[in-house]
Amino acid sequence: MIKRIWSREILDSRGVPTVECYCQLDDGRFATASVPAGTSTGSHEALELRDKDNPRYHGEGVLKACENINTILGPALVGMDPTKQIEIDQKLISLDGTENKSKYGGNAILAISMVVCKVGAISQNKALYAWINDLAVQKGIAKGIKTPTPLLNMINGGLHGAGNLDFQEFWMIPATNKKFSEGLQMGVEIYHTIGDNLTRRGAIHSVGHEGGYAPNLFTNADAFEVFVESVRQTNYALGRDVFLGLDVAANSFYKDGDYTIRDRSSSLSDDQLLDYYKELISSYKLAILEDPFQEDAWDSWKKVYKELAGTAIIVGDDILVTNPKRLQKAIEEKACNGAVIKPNQIGTISETLDVVKMAKDANWKLVTSHRSGETNDTFIADFSVGIASDYAKFGAPARGERVAKYNRLTAIEIELDYFSGIRK
Ligand code: PGA
Ligand code: ZN
Numbered sequence: 001m002i003k004r005i006w007s008r009e010i011l012d013s014r015g016v017p018t019v020e021c022y023c024q025l026d027d028g029r030f031a032t033a034s035v036p037a038g039t040s041t042g043s044h045e046a047l048e049l050r051d052k053d054n055p056r057y058h059g060e061g062v063l064k065a066c067e068n069i070n071t072i073l074g075p076a077l078v079g080m081d082p083t084k085q086i087e088i089d090q091k092l093i094s095l096d097g098t099e100n101k102s103k104y105g106g107n108a109i110l111a112i113s114m115v116v117c118k119v120g121a122i123s124q125n126k127a128l129y130a131w132i133n134d135l136a137v138q139k140g141i142a143k144g145i146k147t148p149t150p151l152l153n154m155i156n157g158g159l160h161g162a163g164n165l166d167f168q169e170f171w172m173i174p175a176t177n178k179k180f181s182e183g184l185q186m187g188v189e190i191y192h193t194i195g196d197n198l199t200r201r202g203a204i205h206s207v208g209h210e211g212g213y214a215p216n217l218f219t220n221a222d223a224f225e226v227f228v229e230s231v232r233q234t235n236y237a238l239g240r241d242v243f244l245g246l247d248v249a250a251n252s253f254y255k256d257g258d259y260t261i262r263d264r265s266s267s268l269s270d271d272q273l274l275d276y277y278k279e280l281i282s283s284y285k286l287a288i289l290e291d292p293f294q295e296d297a298w299d300s301w302k303k304v305y306k307e308l309a310g311t312a313i314i315v316g317d318d319i320l321v322t323n324p325k326r327l328q329k330a331i332e333e334k335a336c337n338g339a340v341i342k343p344n345q346i347g348t349i350s351e352t353l354d355v356v357k358m359a360k361d362a363n364w365k366l367v368t369s370h371r372s373g374e375t376n377d378t379f380i381a382d383f384s385v386g387i388a389s390d391y392a393k394f395g396a397p398a399r400g401e402r403v404a405k406y407n408r409l410t411a412i413e414i415e416l417d418y419f420s421g422i423r424k
Pocket of ligand 2: 291318
């Protein structure tokens with residue numbers, strides 16, 4: 001039984017406040033959970049409540065969200081059974097009563113939903129990923145867990161970078177037949193090789209929000225050139241062991257009907273940008289393309305799906321925002337064939353599972369994702385295993401808050417190998 005729920009303000013990896021929530025059961029056992037936050041957020045996401053009019057932390061404080069937990073939402077759940085996740089989430093949703101969780105804050109609500117999920121697992125002596133899979137089954141998703149293929153974010157641009165590259169995330173994707181730990185090791189070797197090559201060119205500037213290099217390069221295609229050169233210097237073959245991928249995050253360079261990128265001297269129309277993606281996909285073996293167009297450009301999404309979905313997975317993030325209504329529209333209109341899954345875009349674990357179920361029923365690929373503002377909470381790693389996500393993107397294989405999640409996945413892999421007898 002839930003005895004106490006309490007929260008406080010902590011800092012995320014960008015030095016921006018976020019919500020940490022603590023939940024204690026009547027037998028004394030407890031857990032904590034903290035919520036991530038995006039930098040390049042979609043405008044249709046659940047509302048992240050910040051103390052805007054309060055000058056502390058430039059208005060980014062979350063004292064109000066914490067107070068909502070401590071005085072309203074937490075007390076409302078005292079006495080409830082923590083394994084009744086769906087009931088508890090429903091209660092939080094109806095207490096808030098708004099479409100986008102703007103009354104109490106998506107950050108306050110998700111912090112509780114996550115911590116309840118953790119104590120729910122603890123109360124049954126289950127691994128968190130196994131309990132998440134039980135919840136997935138309650139939502140009608142097939143039983144079964146697996147470790148995902150990592151999308152390792154090697155080079156950061158857009159709103160995550162240093163103001164040089166336009167595209168947000170340049171990924172290395174290990175072939176899906178590699179074990180998670182093997183793919184991670186390949187990624188680390190390539191990451192360090194990219195670092196050496198950028199240093200040699202005098203192009204290293206810094207690292208971005210997600211730990212990838214944020215270099216000074218002439219064009220976005222140059223980032224791929226360095227990438228390809230680096231893969232060649234390792235023992236891995238591009239197109240066999242390793243593929244590349246891109247989160248364009250096109251919202252960030254879209255303005256008044258055009259897209260402006262440094263690869264072209266004048267702004268691009270949707271059709272011109274699509275042609276450029278075709279070039280990039282064939283030159284650099286891109287296997288996955290995320291957010292190629294801005295979040296409401298449905299016609300262009302339909303076009304990119306029609307022309308490219310056979311070659312690359314077209315993944316929606318800002319267009320879908322882990323929202324069942326937007327996902328339904330995207331399925332009906334054939335706008336993508338992959339979904340980014342970010343619990344904080346919608347605000348509860350149960351609703352996230354609803355979206356997972358819809359995407360799986362449509363035979364889409366799932367990309368479970370961290371946010372650019374992260375904490376050391378590894379919940380999302382267990383979540384990716386519990387829903388048997390195809391891919392997980394937790395940033396570069398560097399920086400503490402990113403590797404915490406990758407290290408959690410290698411721990412889960414060892415545990416699963418042990419249970420299945422592969423490891424003694
Ligand atoms: P965000 O970026 O966390 O800043 O939104 C991640 C992404 O766009 O996938
Ligand atoms: Zn994205």
